[in-house]
Amino acid sequence: MIPAGVKTLIGLFPLGVVATVTSEGRPAASPKGTFLVLDDQTIAYGDIRSPGTRSNLDHMPELEVVFVDPFKRKGARLRGRTRVVERGASGFAELIGNWSSAWGDLADRIGALVIIEISTCLPLATPPYDDGATEADMIATYQAKYKEIYP
Numbered sequence: 726m727i728p729a730g731v732k733t734l735i736g737l738f739p740l741g742v743v744a745t746v747t748s749e750g751r752p753a754a755s756p757k758g759t760f761l762v763l764d765d766q767t768i769a770y771g772d773i774r775s776p777g778t779r780s781n782l783d784h785m786p787e788l789e790v791v792f793v794d795p796f797k798r799k800g801a802r803l804r805g806r807t808r809v810v811e812r813g814a815s816g817f818a819e820l821i822g823n824w825s826s827a828w829g830d831l832a833d834r835i836g837a838l839v840i841i842e843i844s845t846c847l848p849l850a851t852p853p854y855d856d857g858a859t860e861a862d863m864i865a866t867y868q869a870k871y872k873e874i875y876p
C-alpha cells in the first residue's frame with residue numbers, strides 16, 4: 726500500500742533515483758524523471774534510454790527507488806518487483822496515455838514501461854528534523870538557497 730502522502734510526493738517530484746544490481750553484483754543508481762503512480766500498489770517509469778538499468782532488471786527484477794521533496798527535505802524509499810511492458814506488447818497502449826498526458830511528446834520516445842509492484846515503502850527525513858526543525862523552516866531555507874543558485 727502506497728500512502729497518500731507518498732503518492733502526492735511522486736506526483737509533485739516524479740524524479741526517482743533507481744537502484745539495481747549489475748550481473749557482477751555491483752550497485753547501480755540511475756535517475757528516472759518519468760515516474761507515475763498507477764494505483765495503491767504500483768508505480769512505473771518510462772524507459773527512454775536506460776539500457777544499463779534494463780539489463781540489470783533482466784537478471785534481477787527488483788529495484789529500490791528514492792524520491793525526495795527538495796524543499797521539505799523529506800522523501801520515501803520504495804522497493805518492489807518489476808515487470809517490463811515493451812512498446813507494442815499487450816497493455817502498453819492502455820497505459821502510455823498516462824505519460825502522454827503528463828509529458829506530451831516525450832512519451833513517444835518511451836520504448837518500454839517499467840512497472841514496479843511495491844512491497845515496502847519507508848519514509849525518509851533529513852536529520853535537522855531530529856533537532857526540531859519544521860517543514861516550514863526547511864521550505865524557507867531551501868527556497869532561499871535555490872533562489873541564490875537560480876535567481
Ligand SMILES: Cc1cc2nc3c(=O)[nH]c(=O)nc-3n(C[C@H](O)[C@H](O)[C@H](O)COP(=O)(O)O)c2cc1C
Nearest residue numbers: 755756757758759770771772773774775776777778
Ligand atoms: C533528471 C533526469 C531524468 C531522467 N529520466 C529518465 C527517464 O525517465 N527514463 C530514462 O530512460 N532515462 C532517464 N534519464 C536518463 C538516464 O538516467 C541516462 O540515460 C542514464 O545514462 C541511463 O543509465 P542506465 O542505463 O544505467 O540506467 C534521466 C536523466 C536525468 C538526469
